Amino acid sequence: MSTSQAIYAGWMDIPTSAVNEEARQRAEDAAISALVDQYAGALYRVAYSVLRNPSDAEDAVQEAFLRVLRHRHTLTEVRDHRVWLIRIVWNIVLDRKRRVKTRPETDDVAELARVLPSTGLSAEALAAAAQHHARVLACVEQLPTKEREVLLLSAFEELSSVEIAAVLGITESSVRSRLFRARNLMAGLLDHERSLR
Amino acid sequence: MNSNPHNAMNSDSGVNSSEDTLRLIAGLPAPAGLEERVHKALRAAPRNARVLAWPARFRAKTVMESNWMRAAAAAAIVFVVVGGGWGVYSRVQPGQAGKVIVMPQPMPSSGGFAGAGAIRTPETLPGPKIRKQGSEGTRDQETQPTKKPAAPKKIGSTQPATSRHGASQAAPQPAVTQ
Numbered sequence: 001m002s003t004s005q006a007i008y009a010g011w012m013d014i015p016t017s018a019v020n021e022e023a024r025q026r027a028e029d030a031a032i033s034a035l036v037d038q039y040a041g042a043l044y045r046v047a048y049s050v051l052r053n054p055s056d057a058e059d060a061v062q063e064a065f066l067r068v069l070r071h072r073h074t075l076t077e078v079r080d081h082r083v084w085l086i087r088i089v090w091n092i093v094l095d096r097k098r099r100v101k102t103r104p105e106t107d108d109v110a111e112l113a114r115v116l117p118s119t120g121l122s123a124e125a126l127a128a129a130a131q132h133h134a135r136v137l138a139c140v141e142q143l144p145t146k147e148r149e150v151l152l153l154s155a156f157e158e159l160s161s162v163e164i165a166a167v168l169g170i171t172e173s174s175v176r177s178r179l180f181r182a183r184n185l186m187a188g189l190l191d192h193e194r195s196l197r
Numbered sequence: 198m199n200s201n202p203h204n205a206m207n208s209d210s211g212v213n214s215s216e217d218t219l220r221l222i223a224g225l226p227a228p229a230g231l232e233e234r235v236h237k238a239l240r241a242a243p244r245n246a247r248v249l250a251w252p253a254r255f256r257a258k259t260v261m262e263s264n265w266m267r268a269a270a271a272a273a274i275v276f277v278v279v280g281g282g283w284g285v286y287s288r289v290q291p292g293q294a295g296k297v298i299v300m301p302q303p304m305p306s307s308g309g310f311a312g313a314g315a316i317r318t319p320e321t322l323p324g325p326k327i328r329k330q331g332s333e334g335t336r337d338q339e340t341q342p343t344k345k346p347a348a349p350k351k352i353g354s355t356q357p358a359t360s361r362h363g364a365s366q367a368a369p370q371p372a373v374t375q
Contacts, residue, residue, distance in 0.1 A: 040231050056296065
């Protein structure tokens with residue numbers, strides 16, 4: 001093809017590319033809708049495990065999908081959408097938690113008793129379980145940041161150590177060593193807490 | 198970690214219970230209607246987050262016309278930039294040879310004229326010279342020019358040449374003046 005032919009072909013492509021643009025936009029919208037339907041629940045659980053506040057967790061999920069909408073042109077370059085989305089919401093919740101760090105960290109036992117499943121438990125047993133969970137969560141909060149992050153993400157059964165490494169941006173061996181340290185620290189903290197009682 | 202197996206068992210059970218707690222929280226179901234709310238938020242969000250947007254009048258046009266408008270605007274910008282550059286280039290004349298401007302000599306800080314390196318030597322009055330009898334002849338021989346006026350020959354003169362010469366030279370001496 002000569003140069004002039006190529007130029008004319010370029011001009012003639014304008015309407016075609018415009019149609020393609022519209023079709024591409026529709027495809028992106030459909031892809032984002034599918035991502036919302038598929039991963040909104042998982043993202044909510046990740047956000048709630050850090051923030052432990054339902055409305056804050058929902059806000060974080062919405063913000064994560066708004067970021068996806070803003071960068072929808074890069075959707076085709078993403079290999080694993082689940083890990084990518086979890087990484088986005090993880091950064092959002094960490095940022096939010098850092099901003100509200102001045103507030104005292106309180107795990108409301110009544111809120112835990114309301115949220116956690118209570119099938120076949122009496123009221124007293126439910127209250128005791130809620131207190132136990134609150135104590136455990138308070139110990140988790142005392143862990144160093146790196147170990148706490150790995151421990152929180154390891155609680156999600158759908159995340160492997162490779163995926164946790166991808167979310168945190170570290171190697172898989174680092175994930176394992178941090179998880180080992182986190183478990184040891186948690187054991188020490190729980191022993192100390194038990195001895196105080 | 199722990200030497201006591203009972204403690205180790207307790208620790209393991211504590212760790213397991215803590216992981217159970219975290220799993221319990223991680224497995225909590227999302228609230229009902231979460232997806233719908235997210236969809237609504239996405240629909241309400243602006244589609245194009247741009248710093249500068251086209252006016253609504255142009256945005257209402259079809260995509261093809263907006264592409265033509267973009268091409269025309271790009272061409273206009275290129276025309277203005279190139280034309281401006283050419284205008285500046287064509288008006289600039291080659292520079293003439295620079296005039297030589299002689300900078301004045303810097304004046305001395307005290308003011309007035311410079312001494313041009315001259316050194317003032319004060320005039321001194323010729324004072325009396327004391328001659329030494331022993332070394333006078335040799336000193337005069339060294340300082341005398343090579344050409345000497347011929348001295349008149351005197352027969353029987355026993356005075357040495359140095360003393361004769363010294364006598365003729367030492368005019369201001371008191372002996373001559375007397």
